[in-house]
Amino acid sequence: MPPATPESRPHVNLAVLIDADNAAPAIVEGLFEEIARYGVASVKRIYGDWTQPNLGGWKKVLLDHSIQPMQQFAYTHGKNATDSALIIDAMDLLYTGRFDGFCLVSSDSDFTRLASRLREEGLTVYGFGERKTPKPFVSACDKFIYTELLRADAHPADETSADATEAPAKPTRGTKKDKGEPTAKAEPVKEDTKRDAKASPVPIRLITKVIDDVSDDDGWASLASVGQNLTKLRPDFDPRLYGFSKLSALMKAQPRIESRQSNKHIEVRVRQR
Template identity: 50%
Template sequence: MAQPNDLLAVLVDADNVSPARIGAVLSEISQYGTASVKRVYGDWTKPNLRSWKDAAADHVIQPIQQFDNTTGKNATDSALIIDAMDLLYTRRFQGFCIVSSDSDFTRLASRIREEGVTVYGFGERKTPEAFRNACDQFTYLEVLEEPDTLDPEAPRERVPGAKLRQDAKLVTTLRTAASHAAGEDGWANLGTVGQLVRKQQPDFDSRNWGYAKLSDLVKAVGLFTVETKPGGMRLKDKKKVAA
């Protein structure tokens, strides 16, 4: 589990991420620890990457120049991977944040995890499943919002409960995790359920359905009894309540 004092290395693939999203990404990353290294990789001679200049300066991200020396070969990916391994071998970091929608980083994520270091992935919904599953946690860029646009009173576009209950994968995932986390009385700690779900499905995020918190999503599904106790929130499958 992430700790506030964890040191993180943030590596961004400029070819696959819009600079307009980086503020929201860094805000999300701040929940997991301190981004002590922030680098963005690209061939800055390309006109389409010019907009990264201001974004990198505003967020104090070090631009790493990598020329495309050979047509058809992604030198940027290779530079990011080499730097990631160099940083990994320093043993300074508790987590790596790989910001890209490119499946080329699948093996990199797996290799970092082999060292017992947490990998947080960030990419668009088009990101291949292999890369998403290679991370400990994967967040879609589409569910993130810039910090200065957040309005707690603003209504979110939420998937209604009836439609959530028709999502077989979601229902099975939640019920399976709740069953594994439940004690003899059938009650399961919500935090434990969330951890189990993430292990099974790294890209699971209540915001994918428009809910800010897992507790909001669970309540909306309507298949669980949810209670708040001194030790935290807990839930119980209504099937077991009726049994």
């Protein structure tokens, strides 16, 4: 099941399960704004040992966002009983058959198998975690959003992801022939680029490969299809990582890609060299 979008599935029921030990309270505002793009947070639970002082920051925001705290005592030092409680609840919620997807908020790889199991049942899994989240957990989700993008006090574009970036492609000798084609840059794109000047390099080779894979005989591909396939290949792909608020703005800023409006939909293709 591909990740739901506001246009395709506006009434998706989601269960939001937060690992308080591996998530910061500063992400709450952005977290639920992001979740609202994919569906309705019907269940909102957060797990941790609330007798411990390190979770004090969470206590201040639980009431404001109607998040239900789930108490789990740490029986033994060094053992994370919170993870087990979250996993058990996730399976209980799964078997109710009331949910279309789950939002797992944690940077802990221990939830990798849980994400895989939920997807085996045909549910969509959205992962939320820091850039340090292990790759197996990221790949186990349908869509993974880095929580640094959700914080108002952080600038994730300043960080570099070694396994998710590539250097921008250099112009080829055939590029000059494209001067008469549609303009690659628009005013909104300039604003995005200026706002996140230190953004990670765009993975242009991955993008052009996906366009080639889903394009028609003339090389044109629906932007929506390109976006869906990018997420399938790389669940953590997000235009915001590269300094753009939307995928369309990212595409228009790439010299190797041209775009056009077709029947109220945007199409893109790789420029002929």
